Amino acid sequence: MTQPIKYANVADIYDSYVQTTLDIPFLLDQVKEGSSSVLDLMCGTGRISLPLIEAGAALTCVDKSPEMLAILEQKLGQRGLSATLHTDDICDLDLGQQFDRILLPFQSFSEIISSVRQQHALACIHQHLSPHGQFICSLHNPKIRLKTVDGRLKLKARPPMPNGSGSLMLWTMETYDPEDKVVHGLQFIETYDQRGILQSKRFIEIQFSVLEKETFESMLNDTGFNILAFYGDYSYGDFQSMTSPFMIWILGKKL
Secondary structure, X not given: OOOOOOHHHOOOOHHHHOOOOOOHHHHHHXXXXXXXXXXXXXXXXXXXXXXXXXXXXXXXXXXXXXXXHHHHHHHHHHHOOOOEEEEOOHHHOOOOOOEEEEEEOOOHHHHOOOHHHHHHHHHHHHHHEEEEEEEEEEEEOHHHHHHHOOOOOEEEEOOEOHHHOOEEEEEEEEEEEOOOOEEEEEEEEEEEOXXXXXEEEEEEEEXXXXXXXXXXXXXXXXXXXXXXXXXXXXXXXXXXXXXXXEEEEEEEEOO
16 A cells, blocks of 8 residues: 655655745745635645745644644744645545645645545535635646656755755655556755765655646546636646646636
């Protein structure tokens, strides 16, 4: 059985190697109008949550990892910000309220491997979306993402550690199971001091499902979602199956 990614093992250094801001302007634009309440799912340490809160959004943040949420809670306190935090699995979510915007960014939905659990997650999201609200979900474009899955060990990132204390190296190795349509991988994270001497080394196993456009669209239809808009990048570009890096879905409820 495929195991969930053990983010507890890397929560303390996650922000050092996951630093992308590519999607933040797009998501800020999506929540700035007509969204008095926002639900950020699989929020992690708050890469998306914090800019939204700083922009004035009333946020409820959900993540399955208490360790990741603890980092977010610490950052909220340091910045004098507030949000409602829940440690929950989005496949079983029941907060007893609805939201004007629900966000599932960073292709995180793909970390739900089982098709049954994927349907459960979508049903829970549908339940929490207000009648005229919008659900924004991003996925990999399989044709582009699988080009980098070749079983080779690669240096993916080499960012500096906080406060100039050294550097970090993120190595990845990924393989694809075409029968299950799942990518399995390892991430090796090394930290070095200013002299280049190794300080720590750890790894986590990763896995994510590869969802084709037609498959996800069918799941959305079965769950009761309407497709309001569909983009291939965070500049509102039209989706091109052979070149677009992402599949970005703007969804509403069927009324």
